[in-house]
Amino acid sequence: MAIQEQLKKMILDVLPDVDCVIGWGPGPDPLRGSPFFMRKPEDVESFMAGPMAVQNPALFLPEYKGKKVGVVVKGCDSRSVVQLISEDLIKREEVVIIGFPCDGVLDVAKVENALASHGEPGEITAVEFSGGEVKVTLAGNTHSLKFDDVKADKCGRCAVPNAVMSDFFAGIAREASGVKDDYEDLAALEKMSLEERFAFWENEMSRCLRCYACRNACPMCVCRDHCVASSRIPHWISQADSTRDKLMFQVIHAVHLAGRCTGCGECQRVCPVGIPVLLLKRTLSKGVTELFDYAAGMDTESKPPLLTFQVEEATIKERNW
Amino acid sequence: MNAQNKFISRAKLADWLKELSSRFEVWAPRKEGEGARSVVVYRPFEAEKGLELDRKPTESAKHTMFPRSETLFNFRRNLVEGAPSLELEEAADPAPRLVFGLLSCDARGFQIFDPVYNGSGTNGQAKDTYYLKRRSSTVLIVKSCSKVLSTCFCNWVGGGPASTEGADVLATEVQDGFLLTPVSERGAAVLDSSLLAATNSDMESAAADSQTKAAAALPAAPDLKESQSALLGKFDNAAFWQAESSKCLSCGACTYLCPTCYCFNISDEAAGYNGVRLRNWDSCMMPLFTMEASGHNPRTPKMGRLKNRVGHKFSYYPSLHGGRIACCGCGRCIKSCPSSVDIRRIVTDAIGFTETVGLKEQNNG
Numbered sequence: 001m002a003i004q005e006q007l008k009k010m011i012l013d014v015l016p017d018v019d020c021v022i023g024w025g026p027g028p029d030p031l032r033g034s035p036f037f038m039r040k041p042e043d044v045e046s047f048m049a050g051p052m053a054v055q056n057p058a059l060f061l062p063e064y065k066g067k068k069v070g071v072v073v074k075g076c077d078s079r080s081v082v083q084l085i086s087e088d089l090i091k092r093e094e095v096v097i098i099g100f101p102c103d104g105v106l107d108v109a110k111v112e113n114a115l116a117s118h119g120e121p122g123e124i125t126a127v128e129f130s131g132g133e134v135k136v137t138l139a140g141n142t143h144s145l146k147f148d149d150v151k152a153d154k155c156g157r158c159a160v161p162n163a164v165m166s167d168f169f170a171g172i173a174r175e176a177s178g179v180k181d182d183y184e185d186l187a188a189l190e191k192m193s194l195e196e197r198f199a200f201w202e203n204e205m206s207r208c209l210r211c212y213a214c215r216n217a218c219p220m221c222v223c224r225d226h227c228v229a230s231s232r233i234p235h236w237i238s239q240a241d242s243t244r245d246k247l248m249f250q251v252i253h254a255v256h257l258a259g260r261c262t263g264c265g266e267c268q269r270v271c272p273v274g275i276p277v278l279l280l281k282r283t284l285s286k287g288v289t290e291l292f293d294y295a296a297g298m299d300t301e302s303k304p305p306l307l308t309f310q311v312e313e314a315t316i317k318e319r320n321w
Numbered sequence: 322m323n324a325q326n327k328f329i330s331r332a333k334l335a336d337w338l339k340e341l342s343s344r345f346e347v348w349a350p351r352k353e354g355e356g357a358r359s360v361v362v363y364r365p366f367e368a369e370k371g372l373e374l375d376r377k378p379t380e381s382a383k384h385t386m387f388p389r390s391e392t393l394f395n396f397r398r399n400l401v402e403g404a405p406s407l408e409l410e411e412a413a414d415p416a417p418r419l420v421f422g423l424l425s426c427d428a429r430g431f432q433i434f435d436p437v438y439n440g441s442g443t444n445g446q447a448k449d450t451y452y453l454k455r456r457s458s459t460v461l462i463v464k465s466c467s468k469v470l471s472t473c474f475c476n477w478v479g480g481g482p483a484s485t486e487g488a489d490v491l492a493t494e495v496q497d498g499f500l501l502t503p504v505s506e507r508g509a510a511v512l513d514s515s516l517l518a519a520t521n522s523d524m525e526s527a528a529a530d531s532q533t534k535a536a537a538a539l540p541a542a543p544d545l546k547e548s549q550s551a552l553l554g555k556f557d558n559a560a561f562w563q564a565e566s567s568k569c570l571s572c573g574a575c576t577y578l579c580p581t582c583y584c585f586n587i588s589d590e591a592a593g594y595n596g597v598r599l600r601n602w603d604s605c606m607m608p609l610f611t612m613e614a615s616g617h618n619p620r621t622p623k624m625g626r627l628k629n630r631v632g633h634k635f636s637y638y639p640s641l642h643g644g645r646i647a648c649c650g651c652g653r654c655i656k657s658c659p660s661s662v663d664i665r666r667i668v669t670d671a672i673g674f675t676e677t678v679g680l681k682e683q684n685n686g
Contacts, residue, residue: 122470216659
C-alpha cells in the first residue's frame with residue numbers, strides 16, 4: 001500500500017479518539033497545498049502527504065492544549081513536536097503522532113523562479129511527481145524539473161527524514177542522506193564585514209511589511225498575543241517604519257529561539273516579501289551546535305542550553321587555557 | 322473624455338517616466354530580492370533599477386496612497402518654568418505622485434478607501450486630510466491585466482482585468498509597448514509628451530482583443546448578493562468560524578498585502594520631550610487591534626479575528642456603503658497566505674454554495 005494510503009488509514013483509525021488530525025490538503029492551485037484539519041472521516045479523502053506536505057503542522061498544537069489531537073509529521077515537524085513537549089508547551093498524552101519517511105518537500109518559490117520565463121505559479125494547472133522529476137503544466141505547456149532543484153533548502157541538509165518520535169509510522173523508515181549540515185548558506189554572510197552585513201540586512205528589511213507571518217508561523221514562538229513587537233509598556237520597538245526597528249524585532253526573535261529552533265524554515269517560507277530571516281536563526285543554531293553540542297527537538301528529556309544552567313559546560317573551556 | 326489614445330514603446334517607457342519625474346514623484350513596480358526570494362514591489366521609480374511589468378506585483382499599491390507609517394505631526398514640549406508650552410509642527414504636504422503600472426484591482430482598492438476617508442459617510446464631518454491630499458494629487462496609470470491566476474477573482478466583486486474604475490489612464494499591452502487610454506482629465510494631461518506616439522487601428526484592435534480575452538479567461542463568478550446577510554447569519558456560529566479559521570496563523574500578511582484594508586493605529590514615538598505622532602497600518606488579525614486600555618481583549622480567539630476580516634469586507638462595509646463589497650478580488654491574501662486560507666471559500670461557505678464556481682480543488686481545511 002502506498003504511504004499516502006497507509007497514512008489515510010492511520011488517520012481514520014485515530015480520528016474517533018481525537019478532536020482533529022492535522023495534516024495537509026489541497027490549496028488554491030495544484031502547486032500550493034495547505035494545512036488541513038480533518039474532523040470527519042470524509043475529510044481524510046483529500047489528505048495529501050509527500051512533496052506537498054510543506055507546512056509544519058506542529059505549529060497548531062499549542063492551540064489545542066487540553067484536547068487530544070492527532071498530527072501527521074515529517075521528520076523536521078516531529079522535532080518541533082518534541083521541542084514543544086520538552087518545554088512543556090504541549091503534553092505528550094494529548095498528541096497522537098503519525099510519522100512517515102519524508103523524501104523532501106517542494107519549495108514553491110523555487111518552482112516559480114525556475115519557470116519565471118514561462119509564467120506564474122497561479123497559471124499552473126497540473127503538478128505531477130515521478131521518479132525524481134516534477135512535471136509542471138503551466139499555460140498549456142508541461143515543463144520537467146528535477147525535484148532536487150526545487151525541493152526546500154532544508155531537505156538538502158536533512159538528517160532526520162523520519163519522525164523522531166511517533167505513535168504510528170507509515171512505511172519503512174528512510175535512511176538519512178548522510179549529508180552533514182555545513183551551514184553553507186551562511187558562508188556568504190559570514191564573509192561580509194560587519195558594515196556590509198548590516199547593509200545587507202537593512203536592504204532586506206526595507207521590504208518588511210511587519211505582518212509578523214515569520215513569528216506566527218514559528219512553532220516555537222509561543223508568546224503569541226504577548227509579543228515584544230506589540231508591547232507598548234515597555235515600549236521595546238518603535239512603531240516607526242524603520243528598517244532598524246524591523247531588524248531589531250528579527251534579532252529578538254532569533255535570540256529567543258537560540259537552542260530552541262529546529263530549523264523547520266517556516267519563518268522564511270512564509271515571508272510574503274522574500275526576506276531570508278532563517279539566516280539569523282541558522283547563525284545562532286550554528287553557535288549553539290558548536291558551543292553546546294546540542295540540537296533542538298531530538299529528545300523530550302533534554303533542555304535547551306539557554307533555558308538551563310550548568311556550572312561547567314562540557315564543551316566550553318572556561319579555565320586552564 | 323475626448324482626448325486621444327497614445328502609444329508608448331517599452332524602449333521609451335523609462336524615458337517617459339523620467340520625464341514625468343520632473344512633475345511627479347513617480348512610483349512603479351520593480352523586482353527586489355534574489356533568485357527564488359525575488360518579489361515585485363511598488364517603489365519610487367529609479368531607471369537603473371528597472372521595471373517589472375510582466376509578473377503581477379506581490380504587494381498592492383496601497384502604500385503609494387496610504388503610507389505604512391505616516392507622520393501626522395512633530396511635537397516638542399518646552400518645560401520653561403512658569404510658561405511650559407507645546408509646539409506642534411505640521412507634516413509637509415505630499416508632493417504630487419504618479420503611480421505607473423498598478424493593476425486594475427489595485428486602483429479599485431482606493432475606491433473602497435474613499436467613502437471612509439472623504440467624509441461621505443459622516444456628512445462631511447470626518448474628512449481625512451492626510452489621505453485626501455495624497456488622493457487628490459496622485460495620478461494612477463493602471464495596467465490592464467493580460468493573465469488570470471488561480472487566485473484572481475476581480476469579476477466576483479464587480480471588477481475586471483481592464484476596469485478603468487479609479488484609473489486616470491489605462492495602459493494595455495500591445496505590440497512592444499502600451500496603448501494608453503486617458504480616463505480622466507488628469508490622465509489626459511500626463512499623455513502630453515513628445516515621447517508618446519499616435520496609435521493606429523492595429524494597436525486599437527489588439528488592445529480591445531487583449532482586454533476581451535483576459536475578461537473571458539476569468540472563471541464565471543458566483544452571485545455574492547447574499548453575502549451580507551449570510552455572514553451576519555453566521556456571526557454566532559462558532560463551529561463554522563472555527564472550521565474556517567483552523568489553519569489561519571492570525572498574521573497580517575493578508576491585511577498588509579490587501580489593496581482595501583484601510584485600518585490604522587496612531588502612536589506617539591518620543592525621545593525625551595520631542596517626538597512624532599505616527600499613523601501606521603493596523604490589522605484586525607493582530608491582538609492589539611481590539612486590546613482595551615484595561616488590558617481586556619474582547620476578541621482573543623483567532624476565529625474572531627478572521628471573522629471580522631471577512632465579515633467587514635463582505636457584510637459590514639457593504640451594509641454601510643451602498644452594497645459595495647470591500648474587496649477588489651486581487652487574490653493576494655490567498656496567494657501569499659502561509660496557510661492558503663481562501664477568502665472566496667469562506668464567503669461561499671457562509672452563503673451555503675455547495676458547488677463553488679472556479680474553486681474545484683478547494684476544501685474547508
